[in-house]
Amino acid sequence: MSEVTMRIWRGDPTGGDFENYTLPANEGEVVLDMVHRIQAGPAPDLACRWNCKAGKCGSCSAEINGMPRLMCMTRMDELPADQPVTVAPMRTFPVIRDLVTDVSFNFEVAKRIPSFAPRPREADGTYRMAQMDVDRGQEFRKCIECFLCQDVCHVIRDHEENKAHYAGPRFLMRAMELESHPLDTRDRRELLRKELGLAMCNITKCCTEVCPEHIKITDNGIIPLKERVVDAAYDPIAWLGRKILRRSRPPVLETETAASPA
Amino acid sequence: MPEIESHDFDVVVIGAGGAGLRAAIEAKGRGLRTALVCKSLLGKAHTVMAEGGAAAALGNVYPEDNWQVHFRDTMRGGKLLNNWRMAELHAKEAPDRINELESWGALFDRTPDGRILQRDFGGHRYARLAHVGDRTGLEMIRTLQQRAVAMDIDVFMECKILRLLTDGSGQMSGAVGYWRATGEPVSFTARAIVLATGGIGRSWKYTTNSWESTGDGDAMAFWAGADLIDMEAVQFHPTGMVWPMSVRGLLVTEGVRGDGGVLRNSEGKRFMFDYIPEMFAAETADTEAEADRWYDDHANNRRPPELLPRDEVARSINAEVKAGRGSPHGGVFLDIATRRSAEYIHRRLPSMYHQFKELAGVDITTEAMEVGPTCHYMMGGVRVEADTAATTVAGLFAAGEVAAGLHGANRLGGNSLSDLIVFGRRAGMGASDYAEGRSGDPSVDPAEIDTVLAEAFAPLGREGADSPYDVQHDLQETMQSLVGIIRTESELVEAIDKIGELRERAGRVSVKGGRAYNPGWNLATDLPSMLTVSLAVAKGALDRRESRGGHTRDDYPKPDPALGKINLVQRLVDGEHTITPEELPTMPAELAVLLEEGH
Structure with a gap:
């Protein structure tokens, strides 16, 4: 059986270094399997976060051979077999231990975005929304909060000083999600412009490249958000029109339903 | 032991999946000082893995659906062992x-007239599951989580509770518990506590559950004197991945079958x-x-047999x-490829x-x-207790998977x-x-805290x-092979013996490294819950000498x-683990009649 060498960063806030672990390779394994086998063997104290092991919870983010990725969705057989596999913690966040970083920055930013505030219900007590009107929001709500987009974003990756006034791709996308929500009534434009640093994103699309959910963060999220905020600053009537002239009751659409599959 | 970090709240909720979050939102909405404590980061709890949807008789797709039919389906699916209330x-x-x-703010998939779309699932007479593709748990x-953030609920993330x-x-x-990042102890006083710690599946080798599902809530409630019921009733989901080995056990949503997928054997049948x-013959x-x-x-038309309740399908496979x-x-084959278009599969089951x-x-x-x-x-x-979620210990409540x-x-x-x-x-x-009406302020015994922490x-x-890790591995092998989907007396007796040996070994485990973010040590502190709960499952399975629902006895x-x-x-x-049969609560006649055919 062939062997594989994992080169894993071990350390804490005071410093650390890569350590090599050589293990037998098994068919179909992902990087997280290797970490688990190292924990069950030579290094039971190797720190790493994980939960679902299925790409759904966004806990096991790390930098694998230099690329921000989920450990549970990175198959060993897609990495070069002739060299060690390097696993390092996300660089944008302070290290707690080994592969675990302090991601509390993200939870703090989340608190700064004014929450969802819906318009009243229809007379029959329901909210009516057409599927085509929720498609965009649903794309952003696929986000598993792995924070890989935050990790790769060069505005904060090597610029700790920018964190105080820049929300990062995950939360600019969250703002666009609310902005495009058919029921939401709140205005977050000034906040985005003045406090959440929307203008600091210069659309290099690194965030889109690393998103494990394949969300088009830049094209569908940040760029339209920039347009809306610029509109708001320079053409308030156009913004208002978009916000209030939404269809309150959607037309009947020719979409499939559960009861009529293809 | 030196003074430890301590907090005082009206309500402390342990577990931040769907049930814990919803409980905390309710308590906070009442103006109570509320804490939410969880072993992982906020938003990572096992709820996130739920795929297919949330059952509710909204009647958006089938207007003839109503709560009575949902009640009937739930009771029959549970083989009438359910608490009717x-x-x-x-x-x-x-x-x-x-x-x-x-x-x-949730954005469910929509019907053509703009209401919440509902999908078919096993055991439900009508399309009843509100959903978002196959990531409904994430949406929930x-x-x-966003509601809790908007309400400014105090969240204690990556904090493991050891004992009530x-x-x-x-x-x-x-x-009392500890912070995983530092290993430093932390204690809470509370006027009431809600357990929302989720499941126990980590004690089996092939499971859909994450590392967190170690039965902490069941075990802590039991140690505190609360009653556990139906511990033999463990559900094996019919469709987990079987290959590659590294993902064996990973969930494949029932939505595949709800949306038209069928099960076939090696002969294609x-x-x-x-x-x-x-x-279920009359309705299948x-x-x-x-x-x-x-x-x-x-x-x-009647429902396809692929959509029988999960216990039936799992046993058949x-x-x-x-x-x-x-x-x-x-395993067997689950085929949707020959039954639905690629476009449909991409949209419904991304x-x-x-x-x-x-x-x-x-x-x-x-x-x-x-x-x-x-x-x-x-x-x-x-x-x-159905209406209040009160356990049999005053001031302790439970909701979600941890509750029975x-x-x-x-x-x-x-x-x-x-x-x-x-x-x-x-x-x-x-x-x-309870917190509002509680007599006397809560107090905790520092000596008891010291004992728990020392252990x-x-x-x-x-x-x-x-x-x-060795003890966990052996426990998983034991539960998988002896307390699995099909059970028998001799194997259950053997399992109980083995769990006894594993408890002794767990009491002697050693851990390398320090307290700060040490998964090996964290696991050592999860083992007592896993072993307590595994023993309760084996004991319940031994004493229930019949096959019912998720509990199947070969003998x-x-x-x-x-x-x-x-x-x-x-x-x-008095420190003895007892098991006693007790009568189910009696169902009122007007509900009992709903269970009969024709309703």
């Missing part, structure tokens, strides 16, 4: 809770037609033609594999497409999946997400009422002996009507 409250309140999520947890604490009056008064039990199609017509017309008609890696493509190299729009049973859900757990009763001997798919929000809210209300820290100083293959009227109650009495 919980099933009634659940069926009645689920639609309001789903609509509430929408008013908090994110919506609740009662005061001299016997009332629940607090809890839709074998579920051979396994239709008498109880007996030809492929009728089954296929049902997807478009529920009124004039097990039997096919045992008979030598399995797939190459020991996560499943992604999961198989990336982890198994299988394109589910052109190939069949290989699937087999995997440990999924705990129907049993902490006994609660709603699902009886087998849970229907889709009923867990609605369980979380219906009973999460009720637990929040019950705990708030938790002990593995760090030990030399030699076992690694906690007692039929249900026993007498046992169908009792819960097996497990509790600590």
Whole structure:
């Protein structure tokens, strides 16, 4: 059986270094399997976060051979077999231990975005929304909060000083999600412009490249958000029109339903 | 021991999945000082993995659906072992809770006229599951998380609770644990506590559950003197991935079958037609033609047998594999590729497409999946009072998977997400009422805290002996092989012996490294819960000498009507682990009549 060498960063806030672990390779394994086998063997104290092991919870983010990725969705057989596999913690966040970083920055930013505030219900007590009107929001709500987009974003990756006034791709996308929500009534434009640093994103699309959910963060999220905020600053009537002239009751659409599959 | 970090709240909620979040939102909304404590980061709890949807009789797709039909489906699915009052409250309140999520920002898939779309699932007579593709759990947890953030609830992330604490009056008064990042201890005093710690599946080798599902809530409630019921009722989901080995057990949503997927054996046969039990014969199609017509017309056709309740489907797959008609890696085939268009599969089942493509190299729009049973859900757990979610310990409440009763001997798919929000809210209300009316301020005993912490820290100083990973591994092997989907007396007796040995070994494990973010040590502190709960499952399984729902006995293959009227109650009495049969609560006649045919 062939062997594989994992080169894993071990350390804490005071410093650390890569350590090599050589293990037998098994068919179909992902990087997280290797970490688990190292924990069950030579290094039971190797720190790493994980939960679902299925790409759904966004806990096991790390930098694998230099690329921000989920450990549970990175198959060993897609990495070069002739060299060690390097696993390092996300660089944008302070290290707690080994592969675990302090991601509390993200939870703090989340608190700064004014929450969802819906318009009243229809007379029959329901909210009516057409599927085509929720498609965009649903794309952003696929986000598993792995924070890989935050990790790769060069505005904060090597610029700790920018964190105080820049929300990062995950939360600019969250703002666009609310902005495009058919029921939401709140205005977050000034906040985005003045406090959440929307203008600091210069659309290099690194965030889109690393998103494990394949969300088009830049094209569908940040760029339209920039347009809306610029509109708001320079053409308030156009913004208002978009916000209030939404269809309150959607037309009947020719979409499939559960009861009529293809 | 030196002074430790301590906090005082009115209500402390342990666990931040759907039930915990919903309970905390309720208590905070009442103006109470509320803490939410969780082992992982906020938003990562097991709820996030739920795929198919949340069952609620909204009647958006089938106007003839109503709470009475949902109640009936839930009770029959649970083989009538359910707490009838919980099933009634659940069926009645689920639609309001789903609509509430929408008013908090959830974006469910829509019907053509703009309402919440509903999908078919096993055991539900009508298309009833509100959903978002196949990532409904993520939508639910994110919506609740964002609501909790908007309400400024105090969240204690990556904080493991070790033990619940009662005061001299016997009332629940607090809890003690540690921060995972630093390993530093932390204690809470609380006027009421809600357990929302989820499941126990980590004790099996092939499971859909994450590392967190170690049964902490069941075990801590038991140690505090609360009753556990139905501990033998463990659900094996029929469809987990079977290959590659690294993902064996990973969930494949029932939505695949709800949306038209069928199960086939190695001969290509839709074998579920051979396994239709008498109880469901009247409502299950007996030809492929009728089954296929049902997807478009529920009124004039009966349901495909692939959508029988999960216990039936899991046992059938097990039997096919045992008979030598399995797939190459020991499962059966789940085929949606030949039944639905690629476009439809991409839209309805995007996560499943992604999961198989990336982890198994299988394109589910052109190939069949290989699937087999995997440990999924705990129907049993902490006994609660239906209306308030109160446990049998004053001041302690429980909701979600850790609580027992709603699902009886087998849970229907889709009923867990609605369980979380219906009973999460009720637990929040019950705990708030209790906290407001509590006599006397809660106090905790520092000496007891010192004892709990000393025990938790002990593995760090030990030399030699076992690694906690070895003990966990052996426990998983034991539960998988001896307390699995099909059980028998001799194996259960053997399991109980082995768990006894493992408890001794767990008491001697040693851990390398320090306290700060040390997964080996964290596991050592999870082992006592895992072992306590595993023992309770084995004991319950041994004493229930019949087959009912998720509990199948090779030596007692039929249900026993007498046992169908009792819960097996497990509790600590003077330090002794006891198990006692107790009568189920009696269902009122007006509900009992709903269970009969024709309703």
